Amino acid sequence: MGQQEFALLEERLDLPKGAWARALRKTLRRGGQAVLGLTQGRQRCYVYPLYTPAGFAVTSESPADHPHHNSFWIAADHLHCRMPVADGKWEEYTYNFYVDETFQGRAPGRLIEIDSRLAAEGPGGCRIEQEIEWRGPxxxxxxxxxxxxxxxxxxxxxxxxxxxxxxxxSRLEAREFDFSLGPTRHAYFNLRVADSMTVANGGTVRDDQGRTGGSGVTGADAKWVCYEGPVGGGHRAGVAVFPHPTDHADLSWFVTDWGVITVGPFRLKGTVVLRGEALIARYRVIVFDGEMKVEEVAGRFLQYVKEGA
Known part of the structure; x- marks a missing residue:
């Protein structure tokens, strides 16, 4: 494998006869160096691990306080399917695709990857395409x-x-039924930073308006949020999250000092997706070594918006 080539390799465990793994991980490598992992867990597929170019992991896979916080993931706890019944009417069936257990009376659904493809995309780039079924309990x-x-x-x-x-x-299609999403703070794009990066351990979180701390950013209409913190050996690293403004007219964040970044287009107001249509939500995540100045983060956000215009 050449130095500039990407490969998506399935991790296989040498288990005793009769034993099997309940989860699957495929690692994206570039020239032999791990960049990120695509993990199919019991309840959902997500990105973990997530590395900086220097090889530092910046997310937490399943923390003890919230085991459903799976590193770098997409989810929603209020998905309402409009199920056809007699006389041309419909009833609303509500599903939870966020918490791994019954949540507010809703049993957990699963996000199951049924296909993935890797393709090169220019020098130093690649593209992964996944098809994921959102199945109820x-x-x-x-x-x-x-x-x-x-x-x-x-x-x-x-x-x-x-x-x-x-x-x-993320293009979420209504194939068999109309559905609606939200309003809810438990959706849509989520990231949980490594424990070492939290505010209690010397990390910082800020937004484009200069607000700091989870309480300062939560509920705000920030254009971007950036989390930085220690990753070991005296090193620091960070992640910046950019929701695309075209897809997020109803923009609001849920951010905590203990490591959560959540942003979505239906935190304040629900949205309906009719059969044959799709919800489209786009995000850019910058994973970096060291620290990144506010001016650079802001410049990168403007470039992202320009590219997607």
Whole structure:
């Protein structure tokens, strides 16, 4: 494998006869160096690990306080399917695709990757395309769970000297039923930084308006949020999250000092997706070594908006 080539390699465990793994991980490598992992867990698929160019991991996979916080993930706890019934009417079936256990009376659904493809994209770049089924829990007349939605997720990666630039486009399609999402703070794009990077451990979180700390940023209409902190051995690293403004007219954040960044287009107001249509939500994540000045983060956000115009 050449120095500039990407490969998406499935990790295989040498388990005893009769034993099997309940989760699957594929690692994206460039010239042998791990960049990120695509993990299929019991409840959802997500990105973990997530590395800086220097090899520092900047996210937490399943912290004890919130085991459903899976590093770098997409989820929603209020997805309402409009199920056809008699006389041309419909009933609303509500599903939880965020918490791994029953949450507010809703049993957990699963996000299952059914296909993934890797392709090169220019020098130092690649593209991963995933097809993901959003399936509800086992229930009456749906022994495998209802197919609530189908997501086409595209992850584009560009490698720079001191940062990885990751673009995510999520296209959530209504294939079998109309559905609505939200309003809820438990959606849509989520990131949980490594424990070492939290504010209590010397980390910082800020937004484009100069607000700092989780309480300062939560509920704000920030254009971007940046988290920085220690990653070991005297080193620091960070992640900046840019929701694309075209997809986020109803923009609001949920951010905490203990490591959560959540942003989505339906925190304050729900949205309806009709059968044959799709919700599109785009994000850019900058994963960097060291510290990044506010002016550089702001410049990178403007470039992102310009590219996607």
């Amino acid at each position: 086992v229930e009456w007349a749906a022994p495998a769970g209802r197919l609530a939605a189908v997501e086409q997720r595209t992850i584009r990666l560009s490698v720079e000297e001191r940062c990885h630039v990751i673009d995510v486009e």
